[in-house]
Amino acid sequence: RYAYANGRFVPHNQASVHIEDRGYQFADGVYEVVPVHQGHVVDEEPHLDRLERSLAELRIDMPMTRHALKLVSHELIRRNVLTNGFIYMQVTRGVAPRDHKFPKSKPRPALTMTTRQLPAKSEAQLEQGFAVITAPDQRWKRCDIKSIALLPNILAKQQAAEAGCDEAWLIDADGNVTEGAATNAWIVTPDKKVVTRQADHAILPGITRLSLTKLMAREGYELEIRPFSKEEAMNATEAFLTSSTNHVMPITKIDGQPVGNGHPGILTLKLREAYVEQVV
Ligand code: PDD
Numbered sequence: 001r002y003a004y005a006n007g008r009f010v011p012h013n014q015a016s017v018h019i020e021d022r023g024y025q026f027a028d029g030v031y032e033v034v035p036v037h038q039g040h041v042v043d044e045e046p047h048l049d050r051l052e053r054s055l056a057e058l059r060i061d062m063p064m065t066r067h068a069l070k071l072v073s074h075e076l077i078r079r080n081v082l083t084n085g086f087i088y089m090q091v092t093r094g095v096a097p098r099d100h101k102f103p104k105s106k107p108r109p110a111l112t113m114t115t116r117q118l119p120a121k122s123e124a125q126l127e128q129g130f131a132v133i134t135a136p137d138q139r140w141k142r143c144d145i146k147s148i149a150l151l152p153n154i155l156a157k158q159q160a161a162e163a164g165c166d167e168a169w170l171i172d173a174d175g176n177v178t179e180g181a182a183t184n185a186w187i188v189t190p191d192k193k194v195v196t197r198q199a200d201h202a203i204l205p206g207i208t209r210l211s212l213t214k215l216m217a218r219e220g221y222e223l224e225i226r227p228f229s230k231e232e233a234m235n236a237t238e239a240f241l242t243s244s245t246n247h248v249m250p251i252t253k254i255d256g257q258p259v260g261n262g263h264p265g266i267l268t269l270k271l272r273e274a275y276v277e278q279v280v
Helices: 022-026 044-057 066-079 123-128 151-162 207-219 230-234 266-279
Strands: 002-005 008-011 029-037 085-092 110-117 130-136 167-171 176-180 184-188 194-196 223-225 238-243 247-254
Touching: 002 066, 008 066, 022 085, 029 044, 044 066, 044 085, 044 207, 066 085, 066 110, 123 247, 130 151, 130 238, 151 167, 167 230, 176 230, 184 230, 194 207, 207 223, 207 238, 207 247, 207 266, 238 266, 247 266
Parallel strands: 130 167, 130 247, 194 223
Antiparallel strands: 002 008, 002 110, 029 085, 085 110, 167 176, 176 184, 184 194, 184 238, 238 247
């Protein structure tokens, strides 16, 4: 297996970064997780759009052109014989002696890339769905930037794992669900409306979320873009999450209570099928 680091393809176990990389010292960088489905890169352009935007918000230059980023990632997919999984891209502000403010030396942004093969979800996993817990949203006020600073997300995921669950839904000061620790959150109301929160500074604008909203508009599904509370989620007939690594995943339990009849929702499974069909 190969990784891309310091401008070269290197064996994965020999890839390393500098001890004074600002990503390592300050989490001064951003990342992307780009899904690969049956050898195809899914939603490549919107992922690169988001990477460019995250970098611009932090005033870090693109490490190379978009075209070059595509060439490097495609070459890594080829070398690693990646069929299903994802490409991980990380860009940091670069290497400089430790000092909080942006370095005057203007270091070159440091790009690293790895790939990961993931098994497809089994029928049993799908039939069981995910269980989520709720936890306070302890993150900063710019969650729209895909920053590598992920401590609150890590702590929430760990709390979910220790509760035997798959994800944590984060609750803001108003009692609303913002999103999951690494996924976007959706519910279906008793009158069959699909609801997901608006993409403001409180959440990451998920690419899977974007694709699914477009698919829903095309196929005539009703969608309400608005915040929903934890209570509304507990009383929803269906719930699901979206992310590059999970596509559309049914949620069957919230804080130990079954969602609807405790089985994956019918609308959820229809949306999952439609989504998966369009990415191949
Ligand atoms: N997580 N919200 C958060 C906080 C995320 O970290 C992610 C992605 C999403 C879903 O976005 P997308 O559909 O573009 O994957 C929402 C990635 C997969 C991760 O950190 O591993």
